Amino acid sequence: MTITDSPAAALSISDVAADTGLTTSTLRYYEQAGLLRGQIDRASSSHRRYTDDDVRWVVFITKLRSTGMPIRDIRRYTELAREGDHTTPARLALLVSHRERVQAQLADMQRSLETIDFKIATYERFTTR
Amino acid sequence: MTITDSPAAALSISDVAADTGLTTSTLRYYEQAGLLRGQIDRASSSHRRYTDDDVRWVVFITKLRSTGMPIRDIRRYTELAREGDHTTPARLALLVSHRERVQAQLADMQRSLETIDFKIATYERFTTR
DNA sequence: ATTTGACTTCGAGTGCACTCGAAGTCGTAC
């Protein structure tokens, strides 16, 4: 059940894993680590059923993860989101400071990559001689 | 002894730590993990004395680290370097494939950052309203 | 009725990269 138009898709954990590129273990881990904005619905009184909103949330936190935000910061962000609209400024501040760290890290990585490129160029001159 | 013109600077481990931004513990760890192309000279029959070449090597491997190369790959690269000039093609291949991974990761991070930027813009519209 | 497969919880284990603490040595300063 991956392709659907219905508003409440109600995907299984393996569907969500397939959609997000996470493993089912990681999805359970994120949930119990408090990264998933509230309880996930259950079907058959035990199997998780993810709504489209749940999946969108998971996708967003994978963006935070892939830019290096630690689990505890994502938990903090999630807690703020759970508290309601009045935490919008705090969430904004959190994201903005994260963005600054990411930009700095990207710049650093790019500088390092230039050094590596230079080394590669040296090796290429050496081997094609 | 940080500023010197002599060809053999012979820096202490804390000098190198200050110069590279690594800790002395990390420098010892890197050495015993086989990332340091040969033995480091010793003074006083026990204290490490780093040559300028040693420091340049350390600086380069910090570039590999900051672009996410695992310790074991750096060790492999170092082993190749120790074996001599005939391993130049292998070292080149290793760096080129690392560069590809880094470029892919940078692109991924930039895409994630765009999503975060978009979220920030949404929050800003919400809060300045 | 039993088998299958996808799920469930829980706690323990893994891999990585450091990081620390204890106990000892050595050369210079007082």
Next chain:
DNA sequence: GTACGACTTCGAGTGCACTCGAAGTCAAAT
């Protein structure tokens, strides 16, 4: 000569983010 500070080795510990295995449940298929 002793106190100090910077180093030494060694093994153990830390923090992070998963990842796995065991034992059990449940609904649909044969």
